[in-house]
Amino acid sequence: MIEIEYKNINKKYNQELFAVANANFNVKKGEFLVLVGPSGCGKSTILRMTAGLEEITSGEIYFDGKLINDVAPKDRRIGMVFQNYALYPHLTVFENIAFPLKIAKESKQNIKKRVDEIAQIVDLADYLNRKPKELSGGQRQRVALGRAIARKPDVFLFDEPLSNLDAKLRVMMRTEIINLQRNIGATSIYVTHDQTEAMTMGDRLVVMKDGIIQQIASPAELYNQPDNIFVAGFIGSPQMNFFEGKIVLDNGIKFIENKSGNVFQLSESNFRTKAKEQNATLGIRPEKIMISNEMDINTFSTRITNIEYLGFESIIYFKTDDKAKCLRTIAEISNKTGDEILIKSEQNSIIIFDSNGQRL
Ligand SMILES: Nc1ncnc2c1ncn2[C@@H]1O[C@H](COP(=O)(O)OP(=O)(O)O)[C@@H](O)[C@H]1O
Ligand SMILES: [Mg+2]
Known part of the structure; x- marks a missing residue:
């Protein structure tokens, strides 16, 4: 398990606007941290900078005290899950989960062993020969989760992974993701615009608005002791x-x-x-x-x-x-x-x- 530290992180896509402004926070070893805020507040930008998919304009990100700004994405030991699953439609469940292992040039034998392990963990053992289009939304999301854990990541990044699922399934998958994270123990950052999802899943929440962190606290503290009117109004339904x-x-x-x-x-x-x-x-x-x-x-x-x-x-x-x-x-x-x-x-x-x- 590793700790992540963000120091004075700024991101500008163009000249004028900060997509993320002066972000300072850390994610503790094994923690499930949720970034939450309205659409466009900079959540995905932070996640993508963590994964190395987006350049950091200024500031530093550390994994266990080691500066990773210039570490290649493939060397960051990250598993990432997106809203749209990003599965390969022409590959089977087995091949989708095996994909990162193949890229890493694991042996056939190791790949088979690892995919079978993962299929147990994400409950897809009976579906390994199917294609994504033959699966339900929840099963597809589990394939994406399985693929993300294939290489035993140090860090788990989730970008609105449940947004495409219907309400009932979304609630069930919250628990599945939390259980999966506890089993694996990887330090995790989970992005959502849904305050209920954030409150029910996060050990701590980072509430953002317009690229600026508004408050970092546990769900109970945010609810009872909001630092400003935005947080007070954003957390809780019906509203304060x-x-x-x-x-x-x-x-x-x-x-x-x-x-x-x-x-x-x-x-x-x-x-x-x-x-x-x-x-x-x-x-x-x-x-x-x-x-x-x-x-x-x-x-x-x-x-x-x-x-x-x-x-x-x-x-x-x-x-x-x-x-x-x-x-x-x-x-x-x-x-x-x-x-x-x-x-x-x-x-x-x-x-x-x-x-x-x-x-x-
Ligand atoms: N590739 C990009 N080029 C220019 N602006 C972008 C790009 N990606 C995101 N932005 C802008 O940066 C801000 C934050 O976006 P994003 O991190 O995607 O927000 P969120 O994930 O919270 O919805 C928004 O104003 C968005 O329009
Ligand atoms: Mg986003």
Whole structure:
């Protein structure tokens, strides 16, 4: 198992724009690290620079302390899996998995032995003579996984490998990939734009936007302690609720919503820095807002605009300052769309951002 370190990595494809700007992070030995962010934020670029398929504009990448910027792709001991599988259509499953071993000039005997091992691991032993077109999407993806592990890579790179699969299969393959990675133990970087996939698979997540790393943390820390409003909004579904307003210091710390005048009572514990009067955004997750029977602090009245019944839970939509918000609850709901309700926000779960979106 190896450790990967990225130092001041920049990538420009053309003169003006940074596809990746000043990226600094590391991947620990045997870790499953997920790069996540909207399309175009630079995830694939980082992966391709790691594999040596794309030149690094400036900065260094180290494998176990060894600079690999100028190491040829074939000498980096990397296994890579893509969204479109990239299988050879005219070759059988056996030949597809064997391909990198053949290139490495392994003996016929060794190739047969290794492919049989791999077929067990990725559960394709009965399909070795088929062509890719005779396989399901999940099986094709397993061939791609098998091929990627053929040469016992030190590093496993995944670029949106599940995007072409239907929803049910995608969820199953998440577990398969994680189990495979644990078995092999290769240090892994997994790219996805899907925050649920990222949250369920990653030991740690690197959240990116416009080529810039926004936060690096475990799933729980990203969810509970986002550093900025982008991360807060990107992680979690339904999204965190955001209220626009200002902080007022007046008999304690208050947040007053702009148009409605709704007042939230806060304390220093809602802040990382000392609270001061300024324009701000208040954030609270949908499960931290409750329907209430009585007027209390951090409680105000609103009208239900829609209810989504999901079986286990319900999402109740409402508006404040003309902006849609929601709460989620597992309680039985007796209310209907259009009803006036009281909602109460759990004060400990409120977080605050400054007008630049940085956590206060
Ligand atoms: N070969 C290329 N030439 C020019 N620009 C590119 C090239 N590949 C990617 N880009 C640009 O770099 C940025 C990051 O792209 P990419 O790493 O593919 O993002 P992601 O994988 O997160 O969707 C985007 O703005 C994209 O248009
Ligand atoms: Mg990409």
